[in-house]
Amino acid sequence: MTIGQSAAHGAARGRYEAWTPARGTEIIADHLALEGPALPIMHAMQEAFGYVPQDAVPLIADALNLSRAEVHGTMTFYHDFRHEPAGKHVVKVCVAEACQAAGGHATSAKISEALNCGYGDTRPDGQVTLEPIYCLGLCACAPSAMVDGRLMGRLDDEAIEEIAAEVRQ
Amino acid sequence: MTARIYVPGDAGAVALGADKVAKAFADAFARRGLDIQIVRNGSRGMFWLEPLVEVVTPFGRRVGYGPVKPSDVETLLDGGMLDGQGGPLSLGNVEKIPFFAKQERFTFKRVGLTDPVSLDDYLAYGGYKGLQRAIELGGPSTVEEVFQSGLRGRGGAGFPTGIKWRTVAATPPQQKYIVCNADEGDSGTFADRMIMEGDPFQLIEGMTIAGLAVGATKGYVYCRSEYPHAIAAMNKAVLAARKAGYLGSRVAGSDYDFDMEIRQGAGAYVCGEETSLLESLEGRRGLVRAKPPLPAHKGLFGRPTVINNVISLASVPFILAEGAKAYADVGFGRSRGTMPIQLAGNVKYGGLYEIAFGVTLGELVDDVGGGTFTGRPVKAVQVGGPLGAYFPTGLFDTPFDYEEFAKRDGLIGHGGIVVFDDTAEMAKMARFAMEFCAVESCGKCTPCRIGSTRGVETLDKVIAGVDRERNLAIVEDLCHTMKLGSLCALGGFTPYPVMSALTHFPEDFGRGSPLSIAAE
Numbered sequence: 043m044t045i046g047q048s049a050a051h052g053a054a055r056g057r058y059e060a061w062t063p064a065r066g067t068e069i070i071a072d073h074l075a076l077e078g079p080a081l082p083i084m085h086a087m088q089e090a091f092g093y094v095p096q097d098a099v100p101l102i103a104d105a106l107n108l109s110r111a112e113v114h115g116t117m118t119f120y121h122d123f124r125h126e127p128a129g130k131h132v133v134k135v136c137v138a139e140a141c142q143a144a145g146g147h148a149t150s151a152k153i154s155e156a157l158n159c160g161y162g163d164t165r166p167d168g169q170v171t172l173e174p175i176y177c178l179g180l181c182a183c184a185p186s187a188m189v190d191g192r193l194m195g196r197l198d199d200e201a202i203e204e205i206a207a208e209v210r211q
Numbered sequence: 212m213t214a215r216i217y218v219p220g221d222a223g224a225v226a227l228g229a230d231k232v233a234k235a236f237a238d239a240f241a242r243r244g245l246d247i248q249i250v251r252n253g254s255r256g257m258f259w260l261e262p263l264v265e266v267v268t269p270f271g272r273r274v275g276y277g278p279v280k281p282s283d284v285e286t287l288l289d290g291g292m293l294d295g296q297g298g299p300l301s302l303g304n305v306e307k308i309p310f311f312a313k314q315e316r317f318t319f320k321r322v323g324l325t326d327p328v329s330l331d332d333y334l335a336y337g338g339y340k341g342l343q344r345a346i347e348l349g350g351p352s353t354v355e356e357v358f359q360s361g362l363r364g365r366g367g368a369g370f371p372t373g374i375k376w377r378t379v380a381a382t383p384p385q386q387k388y389i390v391c392n393a394d395e396g397d398s399g400t401f402a403d404r405m406i407m408e409g410d411p412f413q414l415i416e417g418m419t420i421a422g423l424a425v426g427a428t429k430g431y432v433y434c435r436s437e438y439p440h441a442i443a444a445m446n447k448a449v450l451a452a453r454k455a456g457y458l459g460s461r462v463a464g465s466d467y468d469f470d471m472e473i474r475q476g477a478g479a480y481v482c483g484e485e486t487s488l489l490e491s492l493e494g495r496r497g498l499v500r501a502k503p504p505l506p507a508h509k510g511l512f513g514r515p516t517v518i519n520n521v522i523s524l525a526s527v528p529f530i531l532a533e534g535a536k537a538y539a540d541v542g543f544g545r546s547r548g549t550m551p552i553q554l555a556g557n558v559k560y561g562g563l564y565e566i567a568f569g570v571t572l573g574e575l576v577d578d579v580g581g582g583t584f585t586g587r588p589v590k591a592v593q594v595g596g597p598l599g600a601y602f603p604t605g606l607f608d609t610p611f612d613y614e615e616f617a618k619r620d621g622l623i624g625h626g627g628i629v630v631f632d633d634t635a636e637m638a639k640m641a642r643f644a645m646e647f648c649a650v651e652s653c654g655k656c657t658p659c660r661i662g663s664t665r666g667v668e669t670l671d672k673v674i675a676g677v678d679r680e681r682n683l684a685i686v687e688d689l690c691h692t693m694k695l696g697s698l699c700a701l702g703g704f705t706p707y708p709v710m711s712a713l714t715h716f717p718e719d720f721g722r723g724s725p726l727s728i729a730a731e
């Protein structure tokens with residue numbers, strides 16, 4: 043692997059495209075050769091636009107020969123897919139057991155306070171979306187978080203300040 | 212050969228700053244005009260030492276240093292690190308560190324040692340020997356070899372892998388699939404992640420052998436979206452394997468065809484359940500399917516499908532290369548071979564520990580893990596993820612084995628052990644288990660969907676001290692209904708953490724000596 047590799051995907055800050063039906067159709071077309079293309083399409087939409095726009099649902103339904111209800115049901119079943127644009131920064135904090143055992147309750151509360159944002163919310167100024175997440179596989183480096191696609195373990199006060207500073211940008 | 216230095220690219224090491232350390236080394240080498248290759252290896256699994264950097268000295272010795280911060284880099288280089296010289300961060304030969312030396316690394320033997328995405332490294336360290344042997348044996352004998360090894364599914368249920376493969380092999384020839392369950396949703400587990408990031412070719416080889424064994428030509432890895440590093444490593448390895456003829460038509464020059472794709476989950480825990488996973492792969496909501504039909508008969512797109520956990524499949528190359536006996540020779544009772552155990556949460560020496568079944572829980576937590584990192588006494592450990600039981604230290608003599616844990620109303624699941632110190636409030640952990648079930652329920656059956664929500668409300672009353680005994684009786688009743696009336700283990704096993712917390716720590720629920728919780 044190369045140096046300073048970063049995750050293959052993640053919130054590419056501020057680089058989301060604006061939704062257009064033409065671009066949506068193009069993304070769908072790119073995935074039609076796959077078996078079971080629905081999830082890959084939705085991931086690609088979220089990657090491009092930062093969320094899966096409601097207007098994409100009928101396009102996906104048409105292309106996959108499904109009812110709109112089915113596509114809507116699929117999209118809303120999965121925690122990953124956002125129905126509204128994300129904030130400029132996306133902060134996901136692990137709230138599962140191993141992180142709790144390592145003091146995660148206090149950490150997650152402090153992060154919410156430092157960012158002035160509740161879990162599941164996007165701050166009104168659009169600067170940050172804060173999400174709870176159940177395990178990042180960093181349970182031996184707990185508590186942990188993912189900030190704009192970047193992983194952070196053993197969160198302490200210094201790390202929380204670092205997150206807050208990044209979100210201010 | 213250019214000199215090599217290893218800076219882990221494992222997500223755990225990266226979360227502790229390994230990318231910054233790698234960059235600091237790259238900058239320092241550029242400044243000093245040194246031509247040294249920086250390999251992003253997997254993790255050795257000792258996370259209290261990460262980022263753990265290793266150098267290969269001119270005499271071929273491998274010497275470790277850790278935990279390394281970017282600001283340590285110049286000092287290390289000035290101190291003769293590249294010649295393996297000591298210093299405060301020097302760890303010597305990392306394989307001699309007791310945590311590592313005591314392990315039996317069958318499945319993790321290459322993880323941390325090699326460049327994970329280099330096929331040359333994989334081949335140099337014994338890779339693809341298992342596939343060669345499977346090609347010589349042919350499908351039916353390969354299935355028997357896996358059966359003889361005694362390998363049981365490492366995803367949680369412990370079902371014999373050989374029997375599953377026999378069932379799929381016995382279906383008439385048609386499109387069949389190998390699906391790898393890489394959803395690893397259990398808190399406290401990261402073994403699948405470490406294999407995918409640290410030795411992805413081994414999983415590819417395992418799936419290829421499975422395909423050959425049962426007559427499947429297509430494989431999917433369903434990896435949780437929380438693992439972007441694993442997905443990236445798997446994709447790179449698949450491309451490299453395909454390019455070298457280890458995937459595609461006539462795999463490795465044989466008469467077998469096999470290819471595979473990596474797919475990404477979307478943050479639903481229940482999609483780790485095998486039939487929910489298949490629904491998700493097909494592009495629908497992850498609603499659990501009723502069985503029968505078994506996935507072995509009607510699985511992905513209605514076709515016969517082997518669905519196995521990452522570790523199950525990654526164990527197969529060893530079994531084929533070294534023989535079923537070498538695997539079955541270690542273990543305990545009906546649990547044969549090794550288990551990659553994951554020590555997590557409030558533990559001093561957290562990480563991955565691969566060992567033969569039979570080691571006791573106490574040895575793992577106290578001797579290997581060194582107790583808690585807060586230095587406080589251990590109160591409880593949760594073994595087997597969010598659906599696993601909480602065990603008190605009184606049960607630390609339990610051997611790590613499927614049956615022994617079941618006898619004590621617990622499960623080993625995917626091998627994660629989460630350690631809690633004496634500040635843990637078990638009534639809150641019980642509430643969390645119910646809440647998790649409510650959030651993640653697929654919604655198909657009432658006991659799980661509604662029962663878990665009622666469980667949260669009722670435990671809230673217990674915690675608030677409202678009508679305790681009556682509400683605890685309701686919790687017990689709910690658990691009973693969920694256990695018996697749920698279609699899958701999400702609803703069916705949530706009673707394990709809840710009831711074990713209540714059974715072993717009644718005082719935390721205000722039973723017996725009314726302590727801690729009452730004040731809140």
Ligand SMILES: Cc1cc2nc3c(=O)[nH]c(=O)nc-3n(C[C@H](O)[C@H](O)[C@H](O)COP(=O)(O)O)c2cc1C
Nearest residue numbers: 364365366392394395396483484485519520523700
């Ligand atoms: C709610 C739920 C979640 C599960 N999550 C996983 C998982 O993340 N990974 C996994 O391998 N098995 C998981 N399982 C078990 C699978 O259903 C299945 O038993 C396993 O994939 C079979 O592979 P194996 O025989 O190799 O273990 C889960 C089961 C349930 C009920």
Ligand code: SF4
Nearest residue numbers: 653655656659699702
């Ligand atoms: S027990 Fe829960 S998760 Fe499992 S099938 Fe029923 S509702 Fe779905």
Ligand code: FES
Nearest residue numbers: 136141178180181
């Ligand atoms: S529980 Fe937080 S990373 Fe696993």
Ligand code: FES
Nearest residue numbers: 654655656657660
């Ligand atoms: S019919 Fe709706 S939950 Fe059973």
